Each structure stands twice: as C-alpha cells, then as structure tokens.
C-alpha cells in the first residue's frame with residue numbers, strides 16, 4: 001500500500017471510529033429515552049382513570065369531565081408517539097453502527113469560492129444527524145445528493161432536488177466495505193462506480209435470501225430506482241441484470257421519498273410463486289423498511305374463484321405444456337391458451353357484454369328449498385324489460401332490489417306455513433329467550449299485554465323464516481343470481497355466438513383454426529367444475545363485468561416481477577383491479593416460459609395500458625449474476641442475446657457431460673456434487689424439466705446425498721443441494737447449477753428453448769449440463785469454444 005493511501009486509510013478509520021462512537025452515544029441516549037417513555041406509557045394507561053375527575057351531575061361538570069379525559073388521552077397519545085419514534089430511530093442506529101457507511105463523495109457546487117473545501121458526503125443505509133453540530137455525518141442513500149454517487153465518476157456532476165438542478169464537480173469518489181467497525185476494503189474510483197467492490201460482491205457465494213445492492217447500485221439501475229415521473233415503468237432486462245434487486249431498492253426509495261404519504265402496505269409485489277416471496281423478504285427489512293405486501297396472481301385467482309371451481313394453477317399448466325406433449329388435444333390446448341390470454345379475447349368478452357345487454361342473459365332461479373320463488377325465466381324477462389339505455393350493472397342493481405322485495409313478500413306469508421311450526425319445536429332456549437325479549441319490547445311500545453300466545457308464535461315463526469332466508473338474501477345481495485358459469489360456458493358451447501362476438505370485436509382473424517376443439521375442451525372442463533388457468537382471468541373478468549368490478553383503491557404502487565409470465569389479458573385485469581396505482585413491470589422476454597403470449601412480446605399492448613405519455617421503458621443489458629464464461633455460453637441460445645454484456649468476472653467454462661444410460665448419468669452427477677461441495681459451494685441446484693422428473697431424480701439420489709426436493713411452489717427456498725423444476729427456479733440463483741438431462745430429446749422444441757435458457761442462467765459461478773445421449777441443439781449450436789465437452 002502506498003504511503004499516501006495508508007494515510008488516507010488511517011484517516012478514514014479514525015473517522016469511522018468517531019462516527020461509531022457518536023452513534024453509540026446516541027443509541028445509549030435513545031435506549032434511556034425509550035425505557036423512560038415506555039414506563040410513562042404503562043403508568044398513564046394504568047392510572048388513566050385516577051387522574052380523570054369524573055362528575056356527571058350537571059352540564060358544566062360534564063364539560064369538565066370531558067376535557068379532563070381529553071387531556072389525559074392527549075398526553076397518552078403524545079407519549080405513545082414519542083415511544084414509537086424513538087424505537088424506530090433506535091433500530092435504525094443499531095443497524096447503522098455495524099457499518100455506518102459505504103461511500104464518500106467530495107462535491108463542490110458551482111459558484112463555491114475557489115479556496116472553499118468541497119463538501120464531504122458519506123452515504124449509508126440511513127442518515128445520521130449529529131445534533132450538537134447540526135451536521136449530517138451520514139446521508140441516506142436515497143437523499144437527492146446521494147444520486148451523485150450512483151450516477152457519476154469524478155468530474156462534472158449534477159443532481160436534482162425539489163428546488164431544481166444543482167451542478168458542480170465531484171472531486172473524489174470512495175467506496176468502503178466496513179464490517180464491525182473496521183474498514184475491510186477501500187477503493188477510490190475513476191471509472192464508473194462499483195467495478196472493484198462489485199467484483200468482490202459478485203464473487204461471493206449465494207444465500208437462501210436475496211441481498212440488498214445498496215452499495216453497488218449501477219447507473220442504469222439507479223434510473224429504475226429513482227424513476228418517479230410516469231405511471232408505468234417497464235424494465236426489460238437480461239437474466240441476472242438486477243431487475244428484482246433494483247425493484248426492491250425502488251420500493252425502499254419510494255417509501256423514503258414519499259414517507260409522509262406512502263405506507264408499505266400500499267405497495268404490492270406480484271411474485272412468480274410463493275417461494276420467491278420468502279426469497280426476497282429480507283431485503284427491505286435489511287434496508288430498514290417494512291416489507292410491502294407480496295402475493296401471486298394465482299393466490300388472487302384462488303381467493304376469488306375457489307368456491308366455484310377447482311382452479312388450475314400455472315404450474316400444473318406448465319407441467320402439461322412441457323410434460324404431456326403427446327396427450328390427445330395437446331395442440332388445441334396450446335392454441336387455446338394463447339388465444340384466451342390475448343387482448344382480442346378480452347375485446348370479445350367486452351363485445352359479449354354488449355350482446356348480453358340485448359339477449360342471451362342467463363340467471364339462476366331463486367329457490368327456497370325445492371320451491372322456485374322467482375324462476376330464471378322471470379328474472380330474464382324482468383331484466384330485458386328495463387330500459388335498455390340503463391347500464392348493465394345498474395340493471396343488475398334494479399334486479400337485486402326487485403328480488404329482495406320478492407323475498408320479503410314471500411316471507412310475509414310463508415311464516416304461516418305448517419313446516420315453520422315444526423321448526424319452532426327445534427329452536428333452542430337461546431332463540432326462545434331472544435324472541436321473548438323482542439316481544440317484551442314490542443308490547444311495551446304498543447302498551448299491549450304480554451300474555452299473548454298467538455303473538456309469541458307469530459314472532460317465533462317470523463324469526464324462523466328470517467333465519468332460513470338469510471343465506472338466500474345474502475346470495476341475492478351478492479348478485480349470485482347471475483349465472484356466470486353458464487354465461488362463460490355458453491360462449492364456447494354455441495359456436496355461432498362465438499363467431500358473432502368475434503365479429504363484433506373485430507377479432508375474427510384471431511380465432512384459432514381449431515377453435516371448435518378448443519370450445520369442446522372448455523365446455524368439458526367447465527362441466528367438471530374445473531377452471532383451466534387460461535380461463536381463470538377471462539372468467540373473472542366476465543364476472544366483474546356482470547357484477548361490477550371489485551377494485552382496490554388503497555394500493556398506490558403495483559410491482560410485477562417476472563412480467564413476461566403475464567399475458568396482456570392478465571395485465572389489463574390488474575390495471576382494472578388497482579385503479580389508483582402506478583405500475584412497475586420487470587421482465588425478460590427470453591425467459592417467457594408460459595404457453596400464452598407474453599406481455600413483453602410486443603411493447604404496444606403494455607404501452608397502451610396507460611399510454612405512451614405515461615410510460616417509460618428501460619432496458620438493462622449487463623448481466624451481473626453469472627461469470628463471463630456462463631454468459632458467453634448462454635446468450636447465444638436466445639434471440640437478441642448478443643446484446644447481453646457479461647460483467648467482467650471470470651470462472652470456469654460451462655461443462656457438458658454425455659452419459660449413455662441413466663445410472664451413469666446419476667453417478668456422474670453424484671460425483672460432481674461431491675466435488676462442488678469440496679470446492680466450498682454452498683448452494684447447488686440440480687435443475688430438471690418438470691416436477692415429475694424432479695421427484696423421480698430425488699427418489700433415485702436421496703439415499704446417497706442430502707438433497708432437498710422443491711417440487712411445489714409453496715415450499716420455502718432452502719440452502720444446500722436442491723432438486724427443482726426449471727420453472728420454480730425462476731428468479732432465484734445458485735452458486736452451481738447442474739442441468740439434469742439437457743439432451744436433444746428433452747430440449748429441442750422452440751417452446752423449450754426459453755425454459756432451458758432460464759435454467760442455465762440460474763448459475764452464478766458454475767454450470768454443468770449432463771445429457772442422456774445426444775445434447776440439445778441449444779448446446780451444440782453454441783460456439784465450441786464456449787464450453788467443455790466430456
């Protein structure tokens with residue numbers, strides 16, 4: 001180390017010591033404060049009534065009592081607020097003291113006098129204000145001035161504040177890695193930030209949890225994080241380019257920037273599967289923020305539809321797409337999936353709604369026990385008797401009122417029926433008591449005598465009727481008299497209707513050639529009370545059009561990760577569901593592994609969602625996850641892959657091993673896993689094509705190695721050796737990846753290309769593909785120099 005550098009290091013360590021000392025003092029003060037205020041809160045709560053003087057004798061005493069209570073309540077509120085505030089500060093400083101900052105910039109604003117020293121800005125995961133001097137000893141990485149660190153190398157630089165742009169010269173940019181109070185690494189950078197520190201960070205072994213990237217955010221990623229102008233932000237980025245990482249940092253940024261108006265529960269992340277939720281769940285707490293809500297589209301669909309159907313999940317659909325290629329009707333199902341996820345089909349459903357306003361509506365009869373109170377036919381007649389200019393949803397409200405009235409008039413006579421008397425016999429004593437109480441109140445009001453047997457019986461009978469009609473009334477209130485299942489089924493059962501609707505929606509050309517088979521298959525499944533994944537969103541959309549949209553207005557920001565997995569139809573639906581939200585959609589078209597059209601296959605429909613004016617598209621080409629060798633091998637597998645830039649981190653070339661039979665294949669895999677373990681890799685994945693294959697391989701290997709099977713999306717992500725189907729490994733990463741059988745037989749069809757690419761790009765340091773017989777063309781078409789064959 002040069003002398004100059006040694007001195008700088010020493011100076012910085014001295015400052016680190018000072019800052020840690022000061023933070024320590026603040027922590028001690030806060031601990032005292034928290035303890036004291038907690039004691040006060042407990043004591044006020046305990047003695048609340050002792051200190052309130054209660055006197056209700058006359059109005060002035062009443063006012064005095066009220067104001068004394070109010071005063072006590074205000075004191076309690078103020079103490080509770082102080083307690084919360086100090087506790088938050090305390091936990092922030094406790095996090096900061098371990099590693100107070102990771103960067104420094106020296107910045108001289110334009111207009112500062114020549115002799116003036118540049119301002120030194122130290123950046124950390126939270127700010128630290130030294131109260132006595134009034135100086136910020138650490139700036140929050142999200143503060144406006146901190147963007148200089150991410151956006152510039154030394155030289156002229158500028159940042160934006162709410163008051164405008166501030167320009168100047170950055171004279172120094174320094175990066176640190178501080179652990180337990182000691183500077184472990186220190187770099188001054190002239191290039192763009194991160195290269196050396198990033199090298200170190202990316203060379204580490206992976207973890208079962210994603211990590212924050214706050215110290216090494218790259219310029220392009222910073223654009224994603226701080227982009228706050230447009231309603232829609234689309235990020236199309238290569239595998240491993242940091243889309244998910246940037247999205248989580250973005251959430252932390254938004255929570256900081258809008259801290260007065262935005263709460264964590266007003267943001268929702270749509271993840272590819274529940275396992276992914278646990279994988280990313282520690283990033284925000286690590287940054288000192290509460291987690292946002294996390295869900296999956298499937299979870300939402302289940303929540304809305306599972307009472308009516310067995311709803312197929314997307315993973316069962318993928319298993320079918322990749323595992324049942326020879327099943328009868330396979331091609332029709334695939335075409336059906338693509339068709340039903342298109343915007344053309346959405347337009348057809350809209351056209352269908354218009355048609356239903358005039359004809360073909362379907363209702364359930366309103367029945368009590370076996371008796372039809374209002375027949376489906378009568379409801380339909382009534383519906384079409386309303387003024388056609390009234391909107392469909394409003395006509396449904398009118399129908400509802402009419403049916404509630406019909407039910408009431410039925411109740412008015414039904415209580416006299418003989419069966420009601422039998423039911424009274426079955427009432428328990430609580431019911432009797434309740435009836436008597438009511439009767440007493442009524443009699444008091446009407447000044448009648450109580451000993452009235454008939455009145456008592458009438459009251460009990462009416463009570464019985466009311467109880468028995470309650471579920472029916474609830475059903476009517478929820479508009480369940482509209483027969484949505486028949487409406488959806490009718491669209492496929494009556495081909496002429498489908499043609500008419502397609503014609504009205506200008507979607508005739510989009511109808512697949514084999515639509516008749518698709519129709520039959522759809523009807524067949526609905527008749528078994530099953531809803532295929534591709535039907536779930538259209539069905540729900542139709543239901544909302546009939547019953548009125550159930551929207552969520554409290555959500556202000558929706559983040560859709562792995563956005564390529566969503567169809568245009570599904571994204572449109574999400575937009576309707578969250579009418580007040582801004583949206584961030586992050587994805588990689590090359591990882592689109594579903595059979596439906598991806599929203600990213602053309603940007604047009606997704607841009608149309610909020611309009612070009614309100615949409616920003618950012619592309620990320622640099623891949624950080626994998627070594628240069630792995631990126632150079634995998635990028636050739638996908639269209640446009642040549643644009644993907646590897647980060648300059650070297651490792652061994654991907655290996656391809658051919659085995660003649662399955663037992664040899666497995667033996668080689670076992671040997672390889674043992675070797676990888678000796679080399680110190682902590683997370684190793686054996687990636688299979690389907691869950692079925694994963695289960696079989698697990699069965700074969702489990703007695704020889706400690707392997708975990710992850711075959712269901714609801715499992716948690718675990719460290720160690722995992723056997724996992726490719727579609728569940730989406731979004732996550734491993735130190736070493738082995739592909740179970742990358743043979744020509746397994747991966748050669750176009751639809752398998754992206755699945756294979758997704759599997760290979762999960763590797764950070766080591767990729768090894770084992771094949772049973774001839775390797776897949778996705779391997780052999782790569783340059784021979786990009787991999788090693790054995």
Ligand SMILES: Nc1ncnc2c1ncn2[C@@H]1O[C@H](COP(=O)(O)OP(=O)(O)OP(=O)(O)O)[C@@H](O)[C@H]1O
Nearest residue numbers: 213216217218239240241242243244245624625731
């Ligand atoms: N600026 C950065 N600094 C440090 N690490 C980074 C940075 N950007 C990305 N990484 C790392 O690169 C890896 C890939 O990031 P991430 O999973 O966010 O990428 P992705 O684009 O969502 O990937 P995929 O689409 O393949 O799922 C992670 O280990 C992440 O920590």
